[in-house]
Amino acid sequence: MAYTDKVIDHYENPRNVGTFGTQKEIKERSDVGVGLVGAPECGDVMQLQIKVDDAGKIEDAKFKCFGCGSAIASSSLATEWLKGKSLDEGLEIKNTQIVEELSLPPVKIHCSVLAEDAIRAAIKDYKTKNGIESEAAHAH
Amino acid sequence: MSVDLPIYLDNAATTRTDPRVVEAMLPYFTEIYGNPGSRNHGFGWVAEDGIDTARQQVADLIGADRKEIIFTSGSTESNNLAIKGAASMYAKGPAGSTGRGHIITALHEHKATLDPCKRLQKEGFDVTYLEPGRDGLITAEMVKGAMREDTILVTIMWANNELGTINEIPEIGKLCKEHGAIFHTDATQWVGKMPTNVNTDNIDLLSLSGHKMYGPKGVGALYVRRRRPRVRLTAIQEGGGQERGFRSGTLNVSGIVGLGKACELCAAEMDSEQERLLKLRQKIEQRITSELDTVQVNGHADKRLPHLTNISFGFVEGESMMMAIKEIAVSSGSACTSASLEPSYVLKALGVGDDLAHSSLRISMGRYTTEAEVDYAIDKIIESVKKLRELSPLYDMHNEGIDITKIEWQAH
Secondary structure (H helix, E strand, C coil): CCCCHHHHHHHHCCCCECCCCCHHHHHHCCCEEEEEEEEHHHCEEEEEEEEECCCCEEEEEEEEEECCHHHHHHHHHHHHHHCCCEHHHHHCCCHHHHHHHHCCCHHHHHHHHHHHHHHHHHHHHHHHHCCCCCCCCCCC | CCCCCCEECECCCCCCCCHHHHHHHCHHHHCCCCCCCCCCCHHHHHHHHHHHHHHHHHHHHHCCCHHHEEEECCHHHHHHHHHHHHHHHHCCCCCCCCCCCEEEEECCCCHHHHHHHHHHHHCCCEEEEECCCCCCCCCHHHHHHHCCCCEEEEECCCECCCCCEECCHHHHHHHHHHHCCEEEEECCCCECCECCCCCCCCCCEEEEECHHHCCCCCCEEEEECCCCCCCCCCCCCCCCCCHHHCCCCCCCHHHHHHHHHHHHHHHHHHHHHHHHHHHHHHHHHHHHHHHCCCEEECCCCCCECCCEEEEEECCCCHHHHHHHCCCEECEECECHHHCCCCECHHHHHCCCCHHHHCCEEEEECCCCCCHHHHHHHHHHHHHHHHHHHHHCHHHHHHHCCCCHHHCCCCCC
């Protein structure tokens, strides 16, 4: 399969790899939201973490990904885009933008969908932890 | 020592044609181009001489008589002819009826065996698909347990193409003889690498392929026993009556000559190659299992082909693994690259967990594999697994003592 240079670049030099603590620590931190999406049996698991400052801006984002090159690139790109955004702005990131930026082929579109899901899940987790009214659960 | 990249470690998929084979074939394109079926002139006679020599070379490699060798286009055709041809010949009832006879095969056979069996099921035959144990082996005991009064055919591969596990072929053959069932083995991965004798190994029908043993692609053979019992088959491809009517069509003379030469070379080099490749395989397995945690060598510990290993790496996804080791040509146990997200059905049949089955490599060495290449590949694989585990949320969870099978994942 031919990957685009952008996918290869993210795969070889993934941005913002890591976590803000162990699973247990993360659960207790109210300034961090986690999105864990996908399933091992499907060959894709994405973990996206956002760290939100007092002003409600995403000051940092980190990811880990078990998945193909496109999944790694999609989550790496998502962390880049999230940094400096407000929660509402973060929710505006759409999978189609990821597809476009990375020129993902049709068989890899699910990777971008997963990245969007991870973003939404992380923001939702942060809001839940902080008692912020969340948007109505969206169907997909 | 330096190595040239890329490195080819996918010899179970196909092999490089040996230059000595190519040399033997060349005259049969432009000089000896007659049709061996032309019995009335010299062009045909010399072509037939080439075929006769090749037939003997193939027969010698498997301890058969040359009259028992039917040339085909490869193992897929050989399997189809053997399985459908025998089922049709030994059927207990006419086409269109049910209960036409019972066939035994295994869940993790090659598709070129499974699909003909599925076809026969639709045509009124009963098929039992044996489930292998966790070691991937099919034993004579398993076949015995499935044997019925109306069993007409047993088809079990000699060595599995994904795992290299070696089934109990001579014992299964003996059992079939006692029950009066025809025994076919797909020996594509076995012949040329391991000693074969159709008589002492109790085989009635055997498929082999040229390109898995340094011969050309598009040519293979089916061994069809002529004595005790004389095995009969219904032809699939009909026409000019070549190959004693078993397989009509003008013979692929240059290909067949190449197959013959490949068999001769394999016979001559078998012992030393077996020993050399086994050492390399042991080195791969020893280093990978000692330098990485949560890895698993699939298949039986000892009963395995010397040149092939299948290793699963926990918490690493197959396609990203292939991307990380892109200058090393191996086969991925995961079929993710083909857009279907299904892990290998062979590994599934063994009960290898989905997470492990998603990241399995089949490494298969061959005549041209050097120790320096193997060393390079091992280093690269270990480095890549470590890198991908740095990225893997599953590996973190594993290290934090979280059982990932207990998490409620949202499959998408």
